[in-house]
Amino acid sequence: MEEISDMSPSAPTLSLEVEEKPSRSMRVLRAIFSPEALSVLLAVGAFALWLYALPSINLNNISDLGLVTALTPLTISALAIIVVSYVIALQRPQLRAPLLLLHLVLLIFMLYGVTAVLEAVPRFSTVYRHAGFTEYIMRTGSVDPNLDAYFSWPGFFILSAFVTQSAGYHTILSYAAWAPFAFNILYLGPLFMTLSSLTRYKRIIWLGLLLFYLTNWIAQDYFSPQGFDFFFYLVIIAMLLKWFKTTAVPMYAAQTQAGAGSWRTRLAHMGDFLTRKQITAVEPATQGRSLNRAVRSILYWATAPDTLVTPAPARQRAALLTILLVMFAFVIYSHPLTPVFVCVSVLALAICGRIYPRWLPIVMVLMMLGWIYFMTRAFLAGHMYMVVGSFGHLFNIVSVNVTNRVSQGSPGHIVIANLRVAMTLTLWGMAVLGAFRRLRVGFHDISPMLLAVAIMPLIVTQDYGGEMLLRIYLFTQPFMVFFAASLFYVKVTRKVPYLTIAALALVCLVLLSGFLFTRYGNERMDYKTAAEFAGVQALYHAAPRGSALVALWSDTPWQYKDYEQYDIYVVGNQIPDAVANADVNAVLTYVRTRYHTHTYLIFTRSQNASAEVAAGISAATLNTLETGLVATGQFKLIYANADAQVYEYMRAS
Amino acid sequence: MHTFLYRWLWPALLLLLSLAALWATFIMPDTLVRPALVMAFLFICPGIALMRFLRLQEWYVELTLGVALSLALDGILATIFLYAHIWWPSVIIGILFAVSLVGACAQILLLRTPPTVVVVTESAPAGEV
Numbered sequence: 001m002e003e004i005s006d007m008s009p010s011a012p013t014l015s016l017e018v019e020e021k022p023s024r025s026m027r028v029l030r031a032i033f034s035p036e037a038l039s040v041l042l043a044v045g046a047f048a049l050w051l052y053a054l055p056s057i058n059l060n061n062i063s064d065l066g067l068v069t070a071l072t073p074l075t076i077s078a079l080a081i082i083v084v085s086y087v088i089a090l091q092r093p094q095l096r097a098p099l100l101l102l103h104l105v106l107l108i109f110m111l112y113g114v115t116a117v118l119e120a121v122p123r124f125s126t127v128y129r130h131a132g133f134t135e136y137i138m139r140t141g142s143v144d145p146n147l148d149a150y151f152s153w154p155g156f157f158i159l160s161a162f163v164t165q166s167a168g169y170h171t172i173l174s175y176a177a178w179a180p181f182a183f184n185i186l187y188l189g190p191l192f193m194t195l196s197s198l199t200r201y202k203r204i205i206w207l208g209l210l211l212f213y214l215t216n217w218i219a220q221d222y223f224s225p226q227g228f229d230f231f232f233y234l235v236i237i238a239m240l241l242k243w244f245k246t247t248a249v250p251m252y253a254a255q256t257q258a259g260a261g262s263w264r265t266r267l268a269h270m271g272d273f274l275t276r277k278q279i280t281a282v283e284p285a286t287q288g289r290s291l292n293r294a295v296r297s298i299l300y301w302a303t304a305p306d307t308l309v310t311p312a313p314a315r316q317r318a319a320l321l322t323i324l325l326v327m328f329a330f331v332i333y334s335h336p337l338t339p340v341f342v343c344v345s346v347l348a349l350a351i352c353g354r355i356y357p358r359w360l361p362i363v364m365v366l367m368m369l370g371w372i373y374f375m376t377r378a379f380l381a382g383h384m385y386m387v388v389g390s391f392g393h394l395f396n397i398v399s400v401n402v403t404n405r406v407s408q409g410s411p412g413h414i415v416i417a418n419l420r421v422a423m424t425l426t427l428w429g430m431a432v433l434g435a436f437r438r439l440r441v442g443f444h445d446i447s448p449m450l451l452a453v454a455i456m457p458l459i460v461t462q463d464y465g466g467e468m469l470l471r472i473y474l475f476t477q478p479f480m481v482f483f484a485a486s487l488f489y490v491k492v493t494r495k496v497p498y499l500t501i502a503a504l505a506l507v508c509l510v511l512l513s514g515f516l517f518t519r520y521g522n523e524r525m526d527y528k529t530a531a532e533f534a535g536v537q538a539l540y541h542a543a544p545r546g547s548a549l550v551a552l553w554s555d556t557p558w559q560y561k562d563y564e565q566y567d568i569y570v571v572g573n574q575i576p577d578a579v580a581n582a583d584v585n586a587v588l589t590y591v592r593t594r595y596h597t598h599t600y601l602i603f604t605r606s607q608n609a610s611a612e613v614a615a616g617i618s619a620a621t622l623n624t625l626e627t628g629l630v631a632t633g634q635f636k637l638i639y640a641n642a643d644a645q646v647y648e649y650m651r652a653s
Numbered sequence: 654m655h656t657f658l659y660r661w662l663w664p665a666l667l668l669l670l671s672l673a674a675l676w677a678t679f680i681m682p683d684t685l686v687r688p689a690l691v692m693a694f695l696f697i698c699p700g701i702a703l704m705r706f707l708r709l710q711e712w713y714v715e716l717t718l719g720v721a722l723s724l725a726l727d728g729i730l731a732t733i734f735l736y737a738h739i740w741w742p743s744v745i746i747g748i749l750f751a752v753s754l755v756g757a758c759a760q761i762l763l764l765r766t767p768p769t770v771v772v773v774t775e776s777a778p779a780g781e782v
Contacts, residue, residue: 141740158735159728163695165742166678168686173690189717235721242714319707323722330725333732 006558016557035092039099042085047106049076057118058350059527064412065614067527076516082107083512086210086221087505091496095202104188108213111515112182112221115523120530122177123523125411125555125606127223128536130157131172132563135637137161143380147564153377154332156225173560176223183221183231184213190234191478197241197308198448198482201492206486207476207504214511215427217420217518218474220550229338230474232331236342237478239324241447243317244355245306295447303353304444305554307489321360332371339477341455348454391470422474423514430507431480434487442489452479527611528557532604535644536560539602542638542646548596550621552579552648553585555610556602569594572611582621584628591629591649599651603636659767660760665684667757670694675682678743691746699723701777702756708768726752 033038042412053074061070068076086103091094117404121130133150137143143151164172191212194204206546217376221227312320332339347361409417431452438445455475459468488504489496518527536558543549545565549558553572571590572579578586591599611617626645629635635647672747674694677687701715709715730745 137735137740141735143735147722155728155732158731159724162727162731162742162745163692166695168682169690189713189720193714193717232721232725235717239718316707323704323718326729327721330728334728338673411722610710631729 001265005458018509033213035133036096036099037515039085039089039096041101042102042325043106043287043467046082046085047076047110047292049081050075050110053078054114059529061117062524062527064416064524065521066412066416066517067523068516070523077157077428079110079512079516080509083210083214083508087501087508090203090206090210090504091501093494100206104209104213105185107210108184108188111140111519112184113178115520115527116181118176119177119527121528121533121557122173122223123527124222125557128173128557128560129174129563130160130223131176132561133157134161134172134397136518136563138165144564149336150225152226152378153329153333153336156228159334160223171185171560172223179223179227180219180221183227186231187212187221187234190231190238190493192570193238194234194241194478195482197238197245197310198445199486200308201487201489203496204482204485207488208481208507210476211427211481211484211511214475214515216510217423217515218470219519220470220474223334223419224652226338226471229331229335230477233338233342233475234332234335236324236327236344236476237451239320240346240349241306242310242594243312243320245309245447246353246356247305247309267280282613285626301444302446304435304446306354306444306447318367321357325363325367329367332368333375336376337471339364340458341471342459343368345451345453345475348450349447352446352450354450379566409614409616410612411624413480416517417519419514420518423511426511426514427477427480427484430484430487432483434483434485438483438486448479448482452476452483467553522613524605525613531608531641531643531644533557534606535602535639535641535646538639538644539600539646542648543600544598546596547600549597550591550594550599550601551600551607552603553607553611553615553617554626555606556604557606558602567594567596572615576615577646579625580615580617580621580627582624584625587625587629588632591653599649600638601629601649603645605646656766660765663701663705664757664760667698667753667760671698671750671753671757674698674746678746694753695718695727695746695749696723698753699726699756702753702760705756705760705764710762710768 053072057070057071057075059070063069078502082103086100086107088104089099133148133154134157137154138156143158144153145152159586160172164170164174169175176215178183191209192205195208199205220230256435328339328342331342343361343364345424346355346364350358350361408414417426435445435449437539453476455472459472488500536556538559539549540561543561543566546567548567548569550571553568554570558569559566559568569590570585575586575590577583591601603622608622610621611622612619630637630647634650636650637645638648639646654741670690670693674690677690681687687746693729697720701719704715704722707715709718727745727749730748731742734740734745
């Protein structure tokens, strides 16, 4: 502070007050008790609490409501603390990215790495099948499209075979349990890029990330090609939204550029249309019929340019486009569905003039069709009905994807299925409200709206084994969470109202609760015990190559090696009523008619759990069936432990 | 300091990780750290060795695209060898080592200064920063 004082009656004098520097100890105290330090303490403390509570979790307590019934109050409290700490950190006037990142990484570990820490062997029977594909490639150095559909899209398994062998492992089972954590960490980068390309408001970006991880209950991120390829989908879309957005030109300028209407001129301008970086902005009509004005208003809104553009030199853009196509080249032969989603999304953006070059989706579609035509004919020849048979049968598709899931199974499973529908509708509902809020303020969120809805019509094309809706949810999720986050933050403010903070914290805690039920709701049948896997290993040790391996119900952790050497049969997939009614004679006839020199029967804990949870068939029924089959005297017990029994069928000579 | 770090940090990390993975793969294949070193190398090095020549602004963008490109290159190279009926993972990883080492050295020689800062242009509606 400066004040002017007189040394003489007439002349002014100057005196300065010097502000005292705080002492070193005071500075240290301020740093320790700063909001950022307290936030770090909360996050790390919650993680430590969660680690401390883990040993007290007993997986035998898992019920039909899933893993949440085995979690202790301390574990759940730790999750709640870190979520609330994140929400509080989000309200700081100046956001600290390292602080928020620390929260997110720890939260991802706690939510997605919990099963890898708790369970002795990887969960999901499908992971073991994927281990078998990878082992086949490692052993033979080749793929066989006649063996399984996945060998027509073998990219992910070729990569995993290469990585596994290079790392010195013999099987992916050594590390596959960590796939959900690793994949979700991978998703972080492109998600941040995408959200940053849609808004510069950091609170929306970071809240969007939190909402993504709290609503990603789909669980497609296990060791699978679809979980892996979702990362590439995110990267491709992020690159397009960051560097390849179009800018607008006024309509009258575009008209003069178009010139006369001769066919030569039109052909010349088609080339320009495919490559140009500019879209034609429609000017709103102020006169004319109301319908015409309404249509032009919608077009004016739809052709408005995106507000965030990252300029890049032409050479850099060319290099980025090349890299994008290299990534897409890997995607087209890694998974059958992901390239379709990529093409549809990119096509929607290109048709609506949001990105350039407009020839990009054409090239992508040609690449995808090229692989399908030249490399998947073996699969398509025998499975054309599976690919196109459900096309247009919306009622059947909805039944397989939704109705059957919410009406079949144990009471606990039905609750979980309904919770999943509720979670989906909650997120989509929040997204719709957020989108409206942004519309009212004046944002033109064309690109994220397109990406949120473009792939939804694919529901009428294929049921994809009852999983099409799940995949659509996953691929629209980044854009849904963007709008859902916008529900809480629309205008930039330094200080967020306390009511908003409280509402946000409550919503996040509700979503966290929903996540724990919906993501791990099938855990009773999904998780595998070490004893079960030991039984499967004993089966493979005993059974000569060429044997028939039979299970009463699905979800056995088998096929992890020698994939092509054994014939696999699941009685419940062929004659489910015989299993449900414990019809020993029908099952015995089924086993007898496998006509292999050697036939083996395996019973596991997860078969019982799967039958009970997913089909409502009690464990007592399967046990009765097992006892009845053994009582026929035609099965010799060759291995048994608490969770698995292996029998050899003694075929009558 | 910023220029020094830009020129030397990533290339040093690439060289270090590549050499460590090389050692774990060919010289001490039974070492316990082999999986961690080899996976870290395969997931990061080949892509970052090439991506930095694009001179992207943000480090997290560089890292994200570097990892994606690494995974794609690993997969495509392995696929080429598989369909050529030459399933030799040691040769494939050898090629990736070469790409990473050459890329790291080229970065030291060619990428001496950080890229110039480019302003993200926008015409924001009211309320959006």
